[in-house]
Amino acid sequence: MKPYILEAQDDGLLVFTINRPEKRNAINYEVMDGLEEALAKALEDQIKMLVITGAGDRAFCSGGDLSSFHQLRTEDEAFEMLNRMSAILLKLLFLPKPTVALMNGTAVGGGCELASACDFRIASSKVLAGFIQGTLAITTGWGGGTFLSEKLQPAQAMKMLMEAQLYDAEQLKEMGFLQLIFSGDPIENCRHFLNRMLVLEGDVLKAYKTMFIKKWMEAGVEERVKQEVRNCAVLWQGEAHHRQVEKFINRQ
Ligand SMILES: CC[C@H](C(=O)O)C(=O)SCCNC(=O)CCNC(=O)[C@H](O)C(C)(C)COP(=O)(O)OP(=O)(O)OC[C@H]1O[C@@H](n2cnc3c(N)ncnc32)[C@H](O)[C@@H]1OP(=O)(O)O
Numbered sequence: 478m479k480p481y482i483l484e485a486q487d488d489g490l491l492v493f494t495i496n497r498p499e500k501r502n503a504i505n506y507e508v509m510d511g512l513e514e515a516l517a518k519a520l521e522d523q524i525k526m527l528v529i530t531g532a533g534d535r536a537f538c539s540g541g542d543l544s545s546f547h548q549l550r551t552e553d554e555a556f557e558m559l560n561r562m563s564a565i566l567l568k569l570l571f572l573p574k575p576t577v578a579l580m581n582g583t584a585v586g587g588g589c590e591l592a593s594a595c596d597f598r599i600a601s602s603k604v605l606a607g608f609i610q611g612t613l614a615i616t617t618g619w620g621g622g623t624f625l626s627e628k629l630q631p632a633q634a635m636k637m638l639m640e641a642q643l644y645d646a647e648q649l650k651e652m653g654f655l656q657l658i659f660s661g662d663p664i665e666n667c668r669h670f671l672n673r674m675l676v677l678e679g680d681v682l683k684a685y686k687t688m689f690i691k692k693w694m695e696a697g698v699e700e701r702v703k704q705e706v707r708n709c710a711v712l713w714q715g716e717a718h719h720r721q722v723e724k725f726i727n728r729q
Pocket residue numbers: 499500501503535536539540541542543544546583585586587588609610613616617618619725
């Protein structure tokens with residue numbers, strides 16, 4: 478089964494689906510390849526917006542693929558993976574078109590970082606989401622902490638990162654992480670959420686998105702992400718992190 482699906486729709490939506498439901502849509506290097514392909518395709522004139530979602534109804538994305546990334550032991554080995562994915566999420570943040578995280582299910586760790594890089598986060602009423610990196614003795618490492626600090630009130634962003642716990646849809650909306658909670662078909666609800674924007678000219682949407690990209694660039698987001706990646710890589714090599722990951726890998 479292909480680890481991702483990329484579909485350009487007639488109304489200008491480009492839909493990227495992480496297609497690893499058996500692994501709760503965990504992100505491995507093949508999914509990273511797919512995200513890079515989607516970001517290149519999204520620049521084509523006929524594409525108005527990029528939607529990112531997960532296959533199935535259990536998970537949006539469960540973050541980094543622990544079965545492949547737990548082999549990364551040292552700071553340098555971790556930095557290489559983290560740096561690649563953070564570059565992808567910066568490209569997503571800076572895409573000059575609106576982007577939506579269509580959260581069809583649970584989002585944890587890097588899955589929340591992926592969602593934070595999108596302009597809008599809309600979720601099923603059953604969703605649970607949280608930056609659980611802290612429970613693995615690391616910080617966010619793909620840029621999600623920086624993106625969150627740009628998109629939520631500082632105290633809310635800090636609370637989400639430092640509590641490293643799962644929240645339900647109502648809590649996530651209350652904190653400002655979600656813009657909409659829906660029931661029923663994710664794509665139908667996504668279209669409904671976007672229907673006013675979709676009628677505007679692509680150039681208008683692009684001009685507005687570029688205003689926010691300028692703000693983030695002036696706020697030094699790229700430099701801050703580089704530091705975030707380095708912080709995570711340093712913690713990654715610690716015994717505490719490897720112990721927590723082993724616990725997950727060996728759980729019965
Ligand atoms: C910088 C980002 C950072 C990094 O890259 O390390 C992170 O993303 S840190 C966070 C890493 N992710 C996690 O720690 C999440 C681990 N998964 C879970 O907590 C649960 O699976 C959950 C809550 C996502 C879903 O729970 P549920 O009960 O619905 O499913 P199962 O736990 O039974 O899992 C089903 C199946 O999927 C495999 N799985 C789930 N998550 C991952 C993952 N992140 N990497 C690899 N595989 C994952 C799990 O092992 C099960 O597979 P099976 O072969 O059936 O055992």
